[in-house]
Amino acid sequence: QVQLVESGGGLVQAGGSLRLSCAASSRSFSSYAMGWFRQAPGKEREVVAAINWSGGNTNYGDSVKGRFTISRGNAKNTVYLQMNSLKPEDTAVYYCAASRLRVGVPMTPSEYTYWGQGTQVTVSS
Numbered sequence: 001q002v003q004l005v006e007s008g009g010g011l012v013q014a015g016g017s018l019r020l021s022c023a024a025s026s027r028s029f030s031s032y033a034m035g036w037f038r039q040a041p042g043k044e045r046e047v048v049a050a051i052n053w054s055g056g057n058t059n060y061g062d063s064v065k066g067r068f069t070i071s072r073g074n075a076k077n078t079v080y081l082q083m084n085s086l087k088p089e090d091t092a093v094y095y096c097a098a099s100r101l102r103v104g105v106p107m108t109p110s111e112y113t114y115w116g117q118g119t120q121v122t123v124s125s
Contacts, residue, residue, distance in 0.1 A: 002026040002114040004096045009119030012086055016123075020081040022096030022116060030054075030074040032114075033099040033106050036081045038092035038121075048094065049081060050105045059105040063089075086123045093118040 003025040012018055020036065035050035049070035051058045058070050069082040079096060097112035106112065 002032065002098050004098060004114055004116035006094065006096045006116045006119040009094060009121045011122045011124065014086060014088055014123055014125050016086050017082070017084045018086065018121060020083065020094055020119060022079045024077045024098065026077070029077040031102070033101050034072060034079040035097045035099065035106060035112060036070060037095045037097060037109060039095070040092040045095070045109055047107045050107055051079065052105050053102055057105050059107055088123045088125045090121060091123050092121060094121050
């Protein structure tokens with residue numbers, strides 16, 4: 001069982017930055033691929049970014065490429081999402097998730113087993 005707790009969300013003006021963190025409870029954190037997803041009201045959950053178990057490979061949703069960066073600190077059991085040049089359309093609840101997949105970088109919700117409760121990000125225009 002892996003418990004995930006997100007933090008760092010909040011209200012920011014367009015063009016600003018936020019850094020989300022996700023702390024994992026598992027001692028085997030380094031064996032999980034990690035992902036960030038988001039869901040806006042009335043929309044489906046979409047992938048934002050994902051990173052493989054070693055941190056050597058990352059992938060991003062098309063809408064955030066070049067603006068967001070995912071990273072992980074296995075010693076701290078934490079995954080981060082640095083969000084720059086934020087836009088109002090980035091407003092959503094952001095979720096951290098853990099996947100047991102050891103091949104590739106999982107990019108769909110069905111590939112993830114554990115989920116955090118989410119943190120709200122609101123970008124004002």
